[in-house]
Amino acid sequence: MADDAALPVTDESLRQEVRAWLAANWPGELHSEADRQGWMAKVVEARWAVPRWPTEWLGRDLSDAQGRIVEREFAAVGAPGTGQDRTNLWANTLLARGTHALKEKLIAPLLRGEVGMCLLYSEPGAGSDLAGIRTRADRKGDHFVVNGQKVWTSYAASADYGMLIARTDWDVPKHRGISFFFLPMKQPGVEVRPLRQITGESQFNEVFITDAICPAENLLGELGEGWGVLQTALAYERSVMGEGARGPRSGVPEGEGEPLVALAREAGVLSDPLIRQEIAKVVGLKRLNALNTARAKADLKQGTSSALMSLGKLAMSRILHEEARVRTLILGAGSLLEGPDFPRAEDANFLTLNAYFTSIGGGTDQIQRNIIGERVLGLPKEPEVDRDIPFREVRTS
Amino acid sequence: MADDAALPVTDESLRQEVRAWLAANWPGELHSEADRQGWMAKVVEARWAVPRWPTEWLGRDLSDAQGRIVEREFAAVGAPGTGQDRTNLWANTLLARGTHALKEKLIAPLLRGEVGMCLLYSEPGAGSDLAGIRTRADRKGDHFVVNGQKVWTSYAASADYGMLIARTDWDVPKHRGISFFFLPMKQPGVEVRPLRQITGESQFNEVFITDAICPAENLLGELGEGWGVLQTALAYERSVMGEGARGPRSGVPEGEGEPLVALAREAGVLSDPLIRQEIAKVVGLKRLNALNTARAKADLKQGTSSALMSLGKLAMSRILHEEARVRTLILGAGSLLEGPDFPRAEDANFLTLNAYFTSIGGGTDQIQRNIIGERVLGLPKEPEVDRDIPFREVRTS
Amino acid sequence: MGTLTAQERLAFQDSVRRLLADRSAEADVRRTMETPSGYAAELWAALADIGAVGLIVDPEHGGAGAGPLELEAVMEEVGATLLCSPLLSSGVLAAGLLQTLGDAEANARLLPRIADGSLIATAALTGPKGGWRPKDVAVRASADGAAWRLDGEASFVTHGQIAGLLLVVAEGPDGIGVFEVDPASAGVSITPLPTFDHTLRLARIEFQGAAGRRIGAPGWAPVEAALDLARVALAGEQAGGARRVLEFTVGYAKTRIQFGRAIGSYQAIKHMAADLLLESESATSAARHAAVQLAAGAPDAKAAIELAAFACADAFVKVCADAIQMHGGIAFTWNHPAHLYLRRARADAQLFGAPDFHRERFVAELEAAHG
């Protein structure tokens, strides 16, 4: 490509360099956590962790295409650690919007994977309406005092920092009074309580924040510009995370081929014409979604914009709910049970409940349809009653 | 009942009087239009047409229960003409809100069925949003000059009068500038054009109104209070009209019993398990709607309010679309055809299209869900952007 | 079965409603559902005291002598509060089966104790595949002199692990029959089954030459009659549950504010609620109609029961499923009651036949009704 020509490294010289370095350093596998830590430190030090980043911050200023070359070479030998300029949500957000002091302090540890992180976005009163958050951060000298409650936080118990949005100005419209912080989690003012989900699992936490201290240098972006920083962070998140949807949980394999066909065969109902129609519908939806995703990726490569990406989450939500329904239909009375002795029932029931993780979490299906209607199809927005008034005056639950 | 005791006639004396009158006057059947006219005149003259109405207007001031007694006696011998105090939309609206002059002129002819009527409500730009009409009526001395376009008007070609809503004030909010008229239809300024429907039929018309004249005495209610008169008229309409939904149109009977079962039997697919499930779903929906309706009526009798009435139209819409779908499924390739030689296909296809008469006409399903959500379940309304501004400033298509 | 006057029925339903509002509140349900027995003995006794347990039992055997109408009404309250109890197993299925079988000796001996709640009985009806047709019975009865021996397996036995009396449906030399079995006797092995609906108890029971006592005459008809009564009861439970879930969901939609407006003001939520109202009201109509027709012994009672069975099952599941979506994140937590209703709805949709089974039989009734 034209812009690559201006770069000091050619694709081929780069490829040789990575190969040589890997040949010299990659042990073939990592046996322990200590091994892993040592390896990550080495990758960061050799500037392979974020090759597309500026040299100032442990990068090599490579083009995106050259970054892929590095990734391919690492992947070829099975070595982890590179490509974090694409995949490391925390480090990318910090690089883009953090203070110099915070970058100095955290970028290298984040790239080495030494810092536990979590997201402090949603609140009980602010789910779909994330800009309606009421957690507050009040400036006191060289730090902020934070008070409020966050929810749906994964890994909060082990996190060193949380990426936090909090309100710092209550007299401007909702989107304009929000700021974005790296909040230190290991302090008395931060209490983490596991949140038991509908499925009985506890992957998430509630985080109660009471007079917690956040140094001013941990502010990302300007004061009151947190909504913009959040959009940056969410964009990174979306570009990295796949569907994230979990299927059956039992882990007990269902035999060869298409799982629903195998399940129906095992249950002795594969010849039931009704069941066959339902299987076709669900497997069809799954394949259509895969085809849509493939087409979206092809479109992206060709540079044409694609409506398909935004449809994936909505499609997946429907697929999961439908698959749960059909699994139930296949099992009949068998779906009354649960637990490890009844893996098929466990799968159907888990899926029935966990499908809401996709249809509610990360923006409900209803919000997704708004987004598709407005951003993809260009349909006009609804009147927004709280957009332009001071947040103090906004109606809340 | 307690309030009946105060009345000059007892139920029994009334019953005897009706019976005696019918015995003396009812010819047993009506052989011609002239017969019918003669009979209706006799019924009106004898004050049986609207027995619950005041004596001043051809009534007898009977209670509702006594009106039923009259109706039952007429029904017992098969004689028409009574009960118009419940069923005659035009006469009831006129009685409730018309000027004395217009009542003198039209009430008796309306009760005798000598006056053709139609509804001039909807406009191309005002469907769901009926209060957004733009047909105008401007006062000129002792009459109004009317200009505009109406649509979805049945019987417009033969009508003598149309019940018209038109805007008489453009400087007040939309609901407050509307007036209600009996517009004479047989005049040069009123042009009726048949409107061909999606089904190919033309039951409805467009009505183009250009400088048509409407005498001031034909105004119902006060100037600018037409929205309230319209609500009265719509309430009469709703209380009288049944579902109004049409099923299959071919008229070719499908054999004994449940029509869908007969159709599937005829098509040789009644043993298909998939078809059977679909038949069960549709017949189930129909029976549930009938049960809901029966329960609503029972609730009304007991004086408890009922959410069920308002659900009927939404339910019927779903039933019609679903029945069309299942008929198509049963017929398979047979549904490709149409016309009198293929009555089953004709039925399925007509139903497919005519189902929209119910799901769109008289308030779309979407509007119905708003009404149910707001009036029955008490959910809050959406912000209404055009409610309180002068109509001149309201945005239009 | 007798029938109360409409007024008596309303008064009775009201007393059940007050009792359950008081003692089957959400916290009670959550506590009880995690106990091994799955029911609260005191509440059970109170239900027996007011006549709910012996509702359909003849007065001569200590019951209220009521019928399907009263049963359906009570079950609406049961569904609304997710009552944890063996009412359906003992007071409906077992009591119904005994009364239909009409074995005077057995009835005199068993029904009074069922009616007063001191004996919890249940019926073992289906085998390991779970189906409610004669061919799904997987216990065999063989004559052993004047006595009977039972062998085989019954599964999905509701409250089998806490029952003091098992009414076992078994295939005998003279066809399907019902056999009284003491669960504590030799050759009876009871394994509790873990249920997705924690308010329900199910067991698998193995019989190895277990002693059984024949009740009434052989034939599937009494079993089907008892099942139909249970289906009407279940339809009432489903209708009552659906109504309650819709009620609290609409309440939430009125008070939960997002983007400065109650979420119920958005069409996405409002229209779901309107559709669910249709589901819920239709379920209520179907359940009550089935009860009326069964009480009247109407020729189309069977069709009405099949209709109620699939319509109420689907409605309860749909209302619960959509209710979670309408709540958003809050209902994805264990602490929110919505999933408890969804679990119950899914269980109710399987017991005594899944919706597609009932749809198939509904069409068979439609066929039979007209040549």
Added chain:
Amino acid sequence: MGTLTAQERLAFQDSVRRLLADRSAEADVRRTMETPSGYAAELWAALADIGAVGLIVDPEHGGAGAGPLELEAVMEEVGATLLCSPLLSSGVLAAGLLQTLGDAEANARLLPRIADGSLIATAALTGPKGGWRPKDVAVRASADGAAWRLDGEASFVTHGQIAGLLLVVAEGPDGIGVFEVDPASAGVSITPLPTFDHTLRLARIEFQGAAGRRIGAPGWAPVEAALDLARVALAGEQAGGARRVLEFTVGYAKTRIQFGRAIGSYQAIKHMAADLLLESESATSAARHAAVQLAAGAPDAKAAIELAAFACADAFVKVCADAIQMHGGIAFTWNHPAHLYLRRARADAQLFGAPDFHRERFVAELEAAHG
């Protein structure tokens, strides 16, 4: 069959798009669909001129030598504009059948005239019940010396009333075979069938000892191959139609004001549009994938075709049906184009197998794929 480069394909698709935008506008469709022949001869000639009629015909027989990919792309345009023409019958079904049969003599004689549009051919495949399996064939072939005689009935023959050549699928003594029949010959009686989709032409054809000429070797496989090509074409038509309908429906929702707001700002309309976008995009993905797999002769081509067949059929019908609802009253009129698309969608959903038929066969493919 050959395949053009991606660039050539886009250029070709573009030329078809421009031609149809110009000459298959709504007014043209309305005019043409009410003519007896159901197609416009000049437009047909123009389509032949740019190579669309002979698209899949080998260059040696005067065609463009293109394959499923190009065909699918062209059919998207056909569906978008509701083109009235015998393209599917002659250019796809008949041409595809001849090429698959590979009868050199017949191909040399017939394909050039099919490719240049001067001969309209069609295939008679199914009997009065309408089904696309061997057992649905209702014409019998018997040997009459070296010639063949055909008896029986074919129905739902697309464009049968205007065809100059019939390729009749018949059950012979050696199995299913394809026979060339002159529609003007003795013993052939053609009755036009009135169609709900006025852009389509169907006929019933009775054969009474009609003379037929055997083409290629017997067997169902060539028929199925031609049907599969037609299904891919139809899937493209459905995807293209669905996209166009969604496009004008969204356009209307942006400009139609009720209650002072564009109706597309209401969630009821907006959310329907979002769901329809998923349908329409999925249909496009399915149709194109089926074309790719068929072109590549991939082992799962059959599954891909079955998937496209039911997914595209259902999507086109759903998009059209919901589009009418979204328009409100205006689309309840004959003058609005929405119902023309719905009629076409309903026809397309039946031709060469209804969605449930394809779902059943899709599952059979899933089974076959893994033991």
